[in-house]
Amino acid sequence: MLVSCPVVGFGVLAEDVLEGDTTKFDLAIMSALRATDPASPIGPPWLQEAARDVTSVGSVVFLSFVLLAGVVYLLLIHKRALAIWMAVAVVGGELLGTILKLSFNRPRPEIPHVTRVFTASFPSGHAMLSAIAFLTVGALLSHANQELRLKAYFMSIAVFLTVAVGISRVYLAVHYPTDVLAGWCIGSGWAILCWTVALWFQERPKRGPET
Template structure:
């Protein structure tokens, strides 16, 4: 119960952060310009050394890649009769990354940065779809790692690598010039809010499912 309250509190904080950023972006965009400019200049100062890496890592947040990885993981979960996990995973990737994020972009209609783009993008900027998608897709896997791997040390290593991977995808969007830092933070906040608020619900459903399965 204690962990549930913590998760719900932090999840709520993430959504409050998203709502606050969205309000500023929509009505007082000039307020956040100094922050966006400072972070963008710092990250893009790494050019061209990191260009190859960020062009590579950003592909793991592309819609097609996300769909392929999602379907592969979904197949594994269904094959292993992990139905509760499959439902939670699908709800996040389809509902939040696939439907909610594109729709919410239409509310803010923020134009992308006017600096040079190293990849082609045509939709609105806030919140970053790559950031939301990677947080939901790979973030869910962070929670599900213990299901597949029993060794605690291996669990922590894989979870850390997935966390760094998510962060790298977000940074790549700034480095490549297609997103403001506030877009990335907004996307991460949406995805993280979803994960932290729904994980306790998933845990409860998983416990009930396992209990019923044992009875049968």
């Protein structure tokens, strides 16, 4: 059930984008963020610089370091199976994102970008990979700890980073809002699926024979 909700959300968004139903919504938000100059987002220069820094958190390079740190941590606390599954989940999600981008091939917003981009627009790769990496890492690290405060801490940081990266992509005009929403949907769905499968495998050895 948890997996189906974001997947259905992605499907609805994808259909609406292909039919052009989201154009007015997308352009209204993009225009609001560039009230005076289409080439410059609203806000002081430091806000643009901060947005660039935040958006880099969703890059493949940074997320690779996050993945490495998470895997090493799980290995250090003797959670080898979870470490392997974390790596498989994040790398598999990156491949899924590439396939989806090539399939939809939506052009980027026709607004001067504050940062350079080279790939298609839908879904947002940064939003999707951030959701996959941060939520998967956050969930698996939470599962590896018994203390409730640590569980809440890991998941709060994961959600915050995921949302911040997505918002920065729209602010920098490299993605439409629906690109980011779709990225969040499919990314969170993938993370939930991977988390569910990991928990299922973890619980299997504990089940005794039925009588």
